[in-house]
Structure formats: C-alpha cells, structure tokens
Amino acid sequence: MTRAGVAGARFRQRKLSTKQTLQVLREDQVEKIDDDPQRHVPKVETGVEKTEETEHHLQAAISASQAAAVGGKVAQIYIPTPDTVVSSLQYERLYSLRFSQPATYIRFSSTVEDCNGHAYCMTAEDDAFLSSVNEKKSASALCNEDRFEEVMTFFEQTAQSKQPFAMVDNAPVLTYDEMESFFDETISESARSFAKDIYPHWKSQRLRRGNKTLMPSLKFETGAETDDSDPYVCFRRREVRQVRKTRGRDAQSSEKLKRLRKELEDARQLVAMVKQREIMRRDILAVDRQLFEQRAKVKDAKRSLGIKGDDEDLVNQKPQKKKTSEATPMQRPASTQLRLSARPDGRSSELDLVLLSDVLTEKENEIQKEIDTKIIQHQRWNEGYIDLTRRPLTPPPEPNVDSGFRTAITEFLPTPPSSVSSEVMDLDGDDGIHDSGREGLVTFRYASPSLDGYCQSRPSFRRRVGRGGRLMIDRRGMRLQSTEAIDERIVDKFKYDHDDEDEEPTYAVDPYDTLNMRYRASIIGNSREQAAHQAAQIQAVRRAQEEKTVASSPAPAS
C-alpha cells in the first residue's frame, strides 16, 4: 500500500477535467509505462457505509470483479442472503385468475382501502363465534362472514372515531346503546340486525386487547416523549412550515376567500335557476298534456253526443297565440341576449344592418363638409385682401380651385403627369364650364394639381402664381393624339430629350433684379382683365411652343 502511495506521489497525475476530450484506445495501443499493478487498484469511494464496506462478502465480490477487470478468471461471487422458499400455501387457492390486461396502459387511482371491502378480517376465533351464533338462528336469518365483518368494521371504526385516544387514556369500551346511536349509512340494514348479537363478542375481544384496535395497526406518533426512541413509531408527519403572517397576507387571503365564496354562490344561483326553469318546463308539459287529454275527452263526448261544429275549444285560440308571440319579443332581450332577436314585424334582421361602405361615405361626407365650411370661413376672412408679401405663406386653396381652368380647344401632344399630388382636386366640377365671373381669377396654389381623371375630358389650362411670384400654367385634359398622327421618327428623336420627371427645372432669378421687380409690380398692378389678357397671351405663346415640343411639365411662364 505504501508503495502505491509513493508511486502516486511520483507520477502525480494532472487534473482531469470532465470537459477534456479523452482518446479511446485499445489496450495494445497503450504503452505499458507503469508496470506497478498496485497503481491500478481502484481507489474509488464505494458509497457503501464505511462500517459495512469491510464486510467479508462484499470485499470478496469487489475483489472478484476487480480481478475480472484486469482480466483474471474468477467465478461470479454472490453475497449470501437468507433463503426464500416456495410457500406451502396453495397460490391458486388464494389468488384467482382474474386479470385480463387492457390494451392500453392501466390508469388507476383507487386506493387500497377502496379495493379491500370491509377492513376487518375474521380470525379463526371469530369463525367459532359466528358458527355458535348461527346455530341459534333459523336457516333464513343466518349471519354470513361478510355481514359479520361489516358489523365488526363498523364497531372498530366507530370506536376509533369516538375514542381516538382509547389506547392512551384507558377509555371504557363503548356500550351497545352508544353504538346503536351511531348507526349511519356505513352499515347496511341487513348487518344492523346482527349488531346486537355480535356486540358482546366484539367487546370481549376489545377488552382482551386493552381496548386497542383488533387489527394490529402501525404505531404513529402520539405526541408522547417516548415516540422518538420507539422504533415502532413510523411515518411521522413532517411539521408544517410556518407561513409568515402579515396583515397584507391576511387581507389578501380574505379577499380571495370572499371572491371564491361569491363565485361559488353565483354558480350555485345559476344552477338553482336552471333547475327552477326545468321544473317550470316540466309543469308546462304536464299542463299541456292535461289539456290534450281533456280535449280528447271533450272530443269523445262531443262525438258520442253528436255535437258538430264549433271546434273552437279544441284548439288554442288564434288571438291567444298572437298574444304569446307578441309577448315573447318583449321578454327576449332581457332573457337571452346571445340569441339573434327576430324582429316582431318579421323583417329580416339583415336589413337592419348598416353597411360599412355607407358608414364610410357618410364619414367622408362629413369631413368634406367640414373642409368646405372652413374654406368658406377662410375666404370670408380674406375678403378684400390680397397677400402681396414677397414670399407669401402658402395660402389656403381658394374655392373652386379648378375654376381657374379654361378650356382649350387645342389638341396637345401627350404629356405624362408631372407629379401626382395627394391633394385631390375637387373632382365633381364639370371642367371647362365655369362661372364666367370667376374665370379670370388668379388662383394661388401651392402644388400642382392632380391630373388624374381629366384625361378624357376636354383640355383646359389655367395660370397661377406660385411662391416667389412664379407664374405657372397648368393644363389638364390633354388628350393623346391619335397614334397615327405621331410621327415615329419624331417621337424617337425626342425620346430622351425631356428632363427627368422628378426634376423640377429651377431658374435662377434674382428677386431684386429690376426687371423682375417691375414685372411683379406690373402683375400686381394690373387688373383682372389684364391678368386674363396676359394669360391669354401666354396661352398663345404656349400653344405655339407646345405644338413643337413635348412639354413634360407645366412650364413657368415668367
């Protein structure tokens, strides 16, 4: 042993990590570096208690298996154990062939007590007593073993529940009268009749055992000091861990209990009401039946008496029916809200439903109305004023935003939309037909109007002044020229000639340039007619231009 210790110290092994990868080798792949067999004697803790580890048979078995591990030839060694022998009792007599295995796995939750019938089991002595009792009885009133055990079980259980500490405090055995007063559903009528006969036997047995239970029972803790050292006291309960009590916890628990109580009460109420309803239904059925039978009798009577006609009393009166049918819808909503209520006028309830689209349009209309009133209001404020600041804030759109358009009788080359703005112009305007009085009005807009929806209408244009006094001509309703009119070569020529759509051409304009200032002044100074005139002029200019080129976007005219 000392040698092994020395060797162990000399070849001090490195620490082995469980995460370390270890090669798995065969014996011939390993050099025999250490020929000291002692070094390989396992020094593993066994987990067996130390005082028992040295036991002869265990050591023999362990060394045998160790010898086998190093390749020795050893017969398997068993630890000797006391013998078991086949019982002299006949197994078949005690156990019967009752088991048939179900196809699925067994699920079972009954307890042993549930499966054992009456707890008391008769002894040979009981047998003798029982036969002596039966001798005196007539053949029809014999007490069988089951009855006997039932009674004994009842006595035992009653004694146990009424005198749980009989063993400790030497209580007197319960008298028969007491027993009789405790009769309950646990003991059947047929068994009760034997109770009086059996009682003396039970009492004598009980007395002989010092009023202890007749069937020996396990010793549980009694709370006595001797409990702890008594080896027969077993299956003690583990003391309940104290739950810390706080006011908050108390309140919580009481709240919980209250709620539970209320919910239970509600459930109970519900069930009670259901029950009531069902009882009423039953009554109705009974009444109906009675009515039917009575009528049948009446019918028979009428027939036998030869009374004809006037069968009114044989059927429920119409008006009556109506009344009930009218009454129902009145009650319905109160009783069952879950069910779709049928309308009293018989109209399908679907007609009542509001369509989503209707709601949406209504909403839209409302918004539009709101916008309109706002616009009118705004207009009223601005009446008689013109924003002449150099760079006016974007003004609200004037009414009849599209009224600035005038119809053009010309045909233009197709122009792609410059930009599709989200502000949708008022679409319901029959464009081109405008209030003549407003035709010349200069309208301020802050964005190019949408051209959607105007492609099919007559072309029109308008002039407007944008920020920084830019003057713009808007067109719309530009129709595609008939395809054959387009010279392909010309189209091809200008195919890449126009600017990118997104790019708005910018023109460097010096606002303090005299020319510009003068121009602005002239615009402001001019009357409406002048403006209209100018627009006409520009239009003319434009028209001339457009005829030659494909314009991509409304070009500023200034």
Next chain:
Amino acid sequence: MAPRESSQDPVGTPDPVEKGFATLATLRIGVKAFVDKDGEKRKAEILSIQQRKGQPYYYVHYEEFNKRLDEWIQAERIDLSKEVEWPAPEKPEKKKTGTTQSKNSKADSKVPKGQKRPRPGTSSEASATPEATSANIPGKAPRPSKAGGKENSESIAVVQTEVLDGSTRLDDEEIDLEDVQDAAAAAKAAAPETFSREEEIEKLRTSGSMTQNQTEISRVRNLTRIQMGAHEIEPWYFSPYPIEYTEEDMMYICEFCLSYFGELRQFERHRAKCTLLHPPGNEIYRDDYISFFEIDGRRQRTYCRNLCLISKLFLDHKTLYYDVDPFLFYCMCTRDEYGCHLVGYFSKEKDSAEGYNLACILTLPQHQRKGFGRLLMAFSYELSKREGKLGSPEKPLSDLGLLGYRAYWQETVIDILMEGRSEVTVEELSALSAMTTNDVLHTLQNLNMLRYTKGQHVIVLTDAVVAAKEKQKEKEKLKKRHNIDPERLQWKPPVFTAASRTWNW
C-alpha cells in the same frame, strides 16, 4: 484517505480489550465470542438473549458479515473453549473518544496508527499528497488541525457537511481523481458518527430516505418469516410492522395490496375481498416482460407505507421515520392471468435537493439474481433522461446495491465506448447515460480504463473488458436479455405544485 480505523467500527476496537474465558452463565449482551458458522469459527457479538422453553437463545452478529446474516443461535454453537471479549465498561464514552481521536489522526497526522489493520483500498496517499491536493476540496480546508478531545466533535460534524458539499460540487469542476477519492473517503469516514440524531432527523425531514444512524439500524430483526405470493421469505432486518406480528411465526402479505396479516384465516378472508390486481397507480411502461407503475406517496399512502414496510425488511439503511408523501414509487411487475406481481420497486423524491434520481431500490428477495435490479436501475436512468437530468442513487448504498450499480454502470459505459468513437469527454459519457460525471469517472477507474500516458489521460478499452463484452454478446444470443425500451415509456416528468412538493401534509 480514510484509513479504516477499526476504532470506528462498532465491532472491533483498537482499545485494549478485556479478554477472558466465559461460561454460559456469564455470557451477556455485548460479549464477543467465537461462534460456529457454516463449519467455521467466527467472532460474533451477542446482541440479544432470550429464553425459549427454558433454553437460552442468542442473537449474534458476525464480525465482517452483513447484518442480514445475524441469527438466533443456541448455546452449543458458541465456542467457549476460546477467550471471549468483554464489552468495554463505559462503552459509549470510550467509543466516542476513540472515534474523535481516530478522526483527528486521520486529519492531521501523516502517520497511520500502528494498530490499524491494513485493508484493501487503504493507503497513505492522503498523507503522501500534501496540502496542494486538499486545497481543491473546500471541505478539506477546515479540518481540525489539532488532535483534541471530545470538544472537537462538533467541528467535525461541520467538516462532514462541507465535505459532502464539496463532493457534490465536484461534478462540474476540474477533478483531481485522488482528491475525489480522498474527499469521498473522508466523507464516508466521517459519516457514521458525526451525524447526530437530531441533525439527521432534521435532514430527513427535508430530503432523503436513508439513515446512517447506528441506533436506527442496529436493531434485532423482529419478524420471523413472511409469506408473500408464492414464496416464504426470511426477513433480513428490522421493520416497524405492528409489534403484535413479532410474536407470529409467519406474517402473511397480500401480493397485490401488500397488506399484512398475522393469521392465515384473516389473510384468506382478506384475499377473498381484495380486488386489487396491480399496484394502484398508472402504468407508465409496458413491454413483453414487465410493467412499471408510478405511484404517488401522497395519494396512495396505505400502499406506499406497506411497500416501505416490506422494503425495510431488506434494506438496512432505509428509514421510515417520516411519511411517504414526498416520494414517488415506481413499481416493477411481471404479469400473468393472476395479475401484476410486484417484483421490485424504487422510490424517488419528487424534488431531490441533492440531485438523486433514486432513493431506495429493492428487488424482492424471491426475485433476486434474475436481472431485475438492472432493469430497475436502467429504468431510473431512463426517467432521468426524459427529465433531461443527470442522476445518481442516494447514499449510502447497501453492499448489494453497490454491486448492482457497479455492474449497471460498467455495462452502460462500456456499451457507449464500444460504439466505436475514437474520443470522448467524460461529460459526453455522462450526458449519454444520464449518469453523473462522478459515477462515470468512478466506473472508468474501477475498470482500470482511465489511464495516464504520454502526459495525458486516455480511456483504454482493456482486453478484459472487450472479452467480457464478447462473452456477454454470445450469451445474449442464447438467452434473450431484457432491456428497457424508451419508446414504450409513456411518461412526462410529473409537475408538483409547491404545496404538494413541500414536506407537509
């Protein structure tokens, strides 16, 4: 490294013993005499004396034999021609001192005491490997350094618990093999006496099912014989069946509900009424050979108590001090037209603080040596796999338990290694088998498979192991070997509410 100080054994004491010749009249409890056992003289301690029909009967425990071989003998088997050892006068006091001393000697002195008997497995490695090794194990650090008297016993108790902590912590960290042995041995050595009864009872209240308390386990067997199913069995150890049955020559146990009766007539009446045909729980596993039933100790109190009473007859260290609530019982049965016959069972804590996957395991004696123990163990690891946990059985193991487990572990580890991988970590082995890394390591060591060559550890599939495996395969061809088929396990790890898991009622 746990020299096996014989002073700690209740049998055998290093203190000078009073010897002398005795007569029948002077024989008393505690005397150790030579007794004729199977044609051989063995030293045995008299644990109890009874008069039966005027004849004295002696209950003797043979030294170095398991308690299950304790027996009642008549006077003529006692060899009075040899000297007997008289019990020490103030035994408890003496014993305690002796224990403390020996422990301290183990702890600090590097020199083993002279009178110690050399034993296999004992070596002076602990002394040869100095502080460096022990520094690794937290439990070892606070060892008492001075050989004190009784006043040191308390601190030793502390050491003990810490050593246990240390050894459980070993699983995930680097392990020095020798340290493991050291610590384990130390833990083991410290175990028997340093656990006070109060401490142990408190510990049992919250976990475990095994006792190491001497007074708890060194009791005279109280039942004579039991009849169960088609067998008559001789009990091995004490079991707290109602004391009335100790007077009966035979106690009858119903094979299905495990109820017990002192009188044949009562038993027959019971059999006429009992309708149970299988353990009262849910079947969670079934193959051609066996079925497993899962039973909740809380719900089937009577059955589980009965089961524990039976198993206490055969498990020395099992304790029935507390009730069965916190355990689940897995009963293994064979089936025929009579019903499902209980063959063995194991219990398992619903929530084990120590990571045990099994508390008690028992194959009924009438069914032992048929491979049922292996199936029980395999099943317990199958459950651990399903839970995604590693597990180990609760300690202490019995001698049979140790052999059974070693056999199972060896087979399992070797099977994995024989699958043909070229390298593996201990953790992988552990994950594949649901065994703890400690158990894997110990198995490898035990088989002499863990070696150190060229500066690194390797696993060697030794020729002996390979040969044994081949032999086993041959045998399997002839006779079918039963295994647990995971596919047939219909089981989800049961979930318990905090209330039902705690140790209350």
